[in-house]
Every structure is written in structure tokens, then in C-alpha cells.
Amino acid sequence: MTDAHTTGTSSHGHGPFIAAIDQGTTSSRCIVFDKDGRIVSVDQKEHEQIFPKPGWVEHDAAEIWNNVQEVVAGALDKAGITAADVKAIGITNQRETTLLWDKNTGEPVHNALVWQDTRTDALCRELGRNVGQDRFRRETGLPLASYFSGPKVRWLLDNVEGLRERAERGDILFGTMDSWVIWNLTGGVDGGRHVTDVTNASRTMLMNLHTMEWDEKILSSMEVPASVLPEIRSSAEVYGTVKGGVLDGVPVASALGDQQAALFGQTCFAEGEAKSTYGTGTFMLMNTGDKIINSYSGLLTTVGYQIGEQKPVYALEGSIAVTGSLVQWMRDQMGLINSAAEIETLASSVEDNGGAYFVPAFSGLFAPYWRSDARGVIAGLTRYVTKAHIARAVLEATAWQTREITDAMTKDSGVELTALKVDGGMTSNNLLMQTLSDFLDAPVVRPMVAETTCLGAAYAAGLAVGFWPDTDALRANWRRAAEWTPRMDADKRDSEYKSWLKAVERTMGWIEDEE
Numbered sequence: 001m002t003d004a005h006t007t008g009t010s011s012h013g014h015g016p017f018i019a020a021i022d023q024g025t026t027s028s029r030c031i032v033f034d035k036d037g038r039i040v041s042v043d044q045k046e047h048e049q050i051f052p053k054p055g056w057v058e059h060d061a062a063e064i065w066n067n068v069q070e071v072v073a074g075a076l077d078k079a080g081i082t083a084a085d086v087k088a089i090g091i092t093n094q095r096e097t098t099l100l101w102d103k104n105t106g107e108p109v110h111n112a113l114v115w116q117d118t119r120t121d122a123l124c125r126e127l128g129r130n131v132g133q134d135r136f137r138r139e140t141g142l143p144l145a146s147y148f149s150g151p152k153v154r155w156l157l158d159n160v161e162g163l164r165e166r167a168e169r170g171d172i173l174f175g176t177m178d179s180w181v182i183w184n185l186t187g188g189v190d191g192g193r194h195v196t197d198v199t200n201a202s203r204t205m206l207m208n209l210h211t212m213e214w215d216e217k218i219l220s221s222m223e224v225p226a227s228v229l230p231e232i233r234s235s236a237e238v239y240g241t242v243k244g245g246v247l248d249g250v251p252v253a254s255a256l257g258d259q260q261a262a263l264f265g266q267t268c269f270a271e272g273e274a275k276s277t278y279g280t281g282t283f284m285l286m287n288t289g290d291k292i293i294n295s296y297s298g299l300l301t302t303v304g305y306q307i308g309e310q311k312p313v314y315a316l317e318g319s320i321a322v323t324g325s326l327v328q329w330m331r332d333q334m335g336l337i338n339s340a341a342e343i344e345t346l347a348s349s350v351e352d353n354g355g356a357y358f359v360p361a362f363s364g365l366f367a368p369y370w371r372s373d374a375r376g377v378i379a380g381l382t383r384y385v386t387k388a389h390i391a392r393a394v395l396e397a398t399a400w401q402t403r404e405i406t407d408a409m410t411k412d413s414g415v416e417l418t419a420l421k422v423d424g425g426m427t428s429n430n431l432l433m434q435t436l437s438d439f440l441d442a443p444v445v446r447p448m449v450a451e452t453t454c455l456g457a458a459y460a461a462g463l464a465v466g467f468w469p470d471t472d473a474l475r476a477n478w479r480r481a482a483e484w485t486p487r488m489d490a491d492k493r494d495s496e497y498k499s500w501l502k503a504v505e506r507t508m509g510w511i512e513d514e515e
Ligand SMILES: Nc1ncnc2c1ncn2[C@@H]1O[C@H](COP(=O)(O)OP(=O)(O)O)[C@@H](O)[C@H]1O
Pocket: 024, 025, 026, 027, 278, 279, 280, 281, 323, 324, 325, 326, 327, 328, 340, 341, 342, 343, 344, 424, 425, 426, 428, 429
């Protein structure tokens, strides 16, 4: 595991500054940025991953809120600044992770149900039978899957004793992590603002993508009372000011789901521009402008961002549940490597995958399949295969899954991929980046600031308070740090892609309905 606190301080002249909080799946971090979008300081803290049963994943929201306060204080301390130097704070967060809390006490009523949690599989199948898949997809842009918040809210209301009555009395608030952090920052029980932004709301499966409002019919099919829901706001506007703590008085001026924040931080402001973020999972988003593109290839239709009163910008998304977490699994559960970075050394010790293909369908398969009955396989094993070949197959799994997503994007949007902007923890792996370029047959480009998630939240907050004048000023900050170009023979690529797709088929139908 990485250290609880990570440092990273460099000095970039005088303020004012913008700070951003990234409340992620494995950690919370705070980064202070200067006017050129350069990092001034970083503080980060991991939180516990709670696995009560196979397929269940929870977080302790009180621990997360404590960590957020610590990293904010840590980042300001390392930058040597106070609230007076911070023009605004922006929030970005792991999406879909669902929390219900008591508005009178501020106490969570249960651990948060994390986006990877599959306990609502059966409920989703039931909703599919009773209400129909198409209804949900048409109104919300999402397929019925345990990934999204709506079914998680329903599960909590049905399974925590007395909760539905408390919710109907108006005592309970629902939020994704943006809402939880903003409510606490702006005063909590003492007048905290209960808001979310359009990007986070678009992942709940409760918001109508066409009206950007909670959809009454969907709420009623999902049996979620409207009284628990936050107000939906744009991604870049002042929601309130911080009450207490080291940021007292600072405007809270943006909220974006982390993948949408990365799209913003990568300055993908034009229709057709796309980015892919390689962290715990991998998420590719393409800006589709003011068009709601219905996907016929297994992608999600979602909100990219909305700046204040401007029209919302939509996006197509390919979500992959397991990428960096497969590397963590190789390290923590298999003990085949000691650190995430070591996978590159191990995989580079062999020429190829030795015939092995690893499909990490640990939470079923997300895009483009949306199959909750799939489970992981390693296919093509012979006595020849070593742990180094498996390490290579692990990295190739991320690259092949991206290839499937880019194929789907091209089909749905008609836009051919000319280059892919990447970011996230896994992009420090050169072998992976080269493999990605080879499998996509397109250049892969990484920007100077790889912390694009926080940067996107900072940019949105900065726009909201006039720290930056417009998106053109942000584009000027984007600088290329590294680029990989394809080197693979086309026939080899095609034949290996076929083998990958064959391995994917082997994962399907593993879980029977009654399980
Ligand atoms: N050199 C590397 N090679 C492959 N994977 C890596 C490497 N360094 C980090 N990772 C993976 O990247 C993930 C961390 O990236 P990060 O962007 O911080 O993720 P998140 O925001 O989802 O927590 C971890 O899952 C880790 O296993």
C-alpha cells in the first residue's frame, strides 16, 4: 500500500490560488494550483476499503470527511498559505458511490455503497423485468446496472431498519460524495447546502438527461422519495462558502464527477475531443457538444459539464471497472509484485504474453457488454506461461478493453480516433502506454499535469469566480509531456484482438440467476 500521506510541494510564486478536493475511490487528496494551472502543493490520504461479502464494497463516510479536512489542511500548510490566499475551492469525486445521512445529526445511516458494489444485481434484473431496460436508458442515458446510485438508494431504504419512514418524514438526505463533502464544508447540520451538480446527478439513474431534473416516474419506479434528493446545479458556480476550518469563508465553486473533471482538466472543450483516465478503473469520455447521442454499442450517455448558466455539454462514456485495481490485486492478493510500478519490470522481462489473456471481469463486465453474470478468467494457459507472461496479460487487458471502447465510440459518434489524451496513475507505465498505442493504432498523449481530475475541478471553480476568464485561457495551459506512437504490425494486432475477444466470451454466464 502507498503511504497514508503523500507530499509534493514546489513553489510557484505568489497567489491567489485555487484549491481542489478529489474525493476518490481509494484516497482523498487536495491540490493547490496557481494561475498557470501548475501544482503548488498536494496532500493525500487513503481510506479503508470495506468488503463485507464477495461483491460488496463500502466506505466509511465519516472517515472520508475527516480525511478531506486533513488533506485540505495539509495542502494549505505545504503551500504555506491560508484561506485568504485561496480564491475558491472546487470539488471532484468518485461517482455513483451512495450515501444517506441524517440531516439533524449529520450521521451516515450506513456505510456508503461504492460504485463497484454488486449487491443490487438482483434488484436491477427485477426492475428490468417489471419496468423495462429501455425506459431507464431513454430517460437517463444509462443501462440498468448495479454500478449506478438509484438502485443503491433503494437497497438502503429497503434494508436499513426504519429508514424509509425516516426518509419519508424528511429527516434523511441522499448524496454522492460531492454532496456529502459540500454539505459538510458549508456548515453541515448548521445550514449546510444540499446540492449536487449535473454530472454527478447524471450517474444516479434518477435524473432525466433531457430536462436535467429528477425524473418523477423513474423515482416512483425506483421507490425513492424526492425528499432525500439534493438540488441539481451546474458544475461551475458558487454553491455556498466554507463554514469553519482552515478554508473558512472560501467560496465552494465547482463540483464534477472525477471522470468529467478529467475531461475538463484535459481541456476537451470541443465536440469530438476525448480523454481516457487510467486509475482504479478506466473511463474514456468524448465531448459530444449539445447532442445527446444514444449509444447502440454499449456506451453510456452522460453529462460532460455545465458552466454556470451556459447550455450543458454532453458526453459518451466507456467505463471499464477493473484496470489499476487488477495491478493492485496482483500485488496484494497474489503477491506477484511488491509495488504497482514493478509490474512493468516483470512484464518487460518477456517478449509477449506467451499466449495468455486475462479478462478481469471481477465486478462483471462494464462497457461495452454490461454483463453482471461475467467473472474473471485467464485463458490460453499452457505450461509455458510464467508470472511474467501473466503480468504482460494484465497490462494488455487494460489496453484491449480501451480498444473495445474506442471501437464503440467510433461506431456511435462517427468520429475516428486521431490521438488519445490520457492521464491517471497507470500512465506512468511506459510499457502500458506503448501497448495502448499499438492496440489502438493511434498516438497516445500525456499532458504535463497528470493530475487532470483535480485540475478540472480547479478550472471549473476558477471560471466560476473569474480567476480565469474563459476556456481559451485554460487551453493555453495544456502542455504535452509524453507521446507514444504505434509500432505494431497490423496482422499481429488483428489476430491478438481476436484472441482477446475469444477470452472475453469465456467470462460470460458464470453467475447463474439464482446466485
Ligand atoms: N506503474 C504502474 N503500472 C501499472 N499500474 C499502476 C502504476 N502505478 C499505479 N498504478 C495503478 O494506478 C492506480 C492508481 O491511480 P490513481 O489515478 O491514483 O487512481 P484512483 O484515482 O482511481 O485512486 C492503482 O490502481 C495502481 O495499481
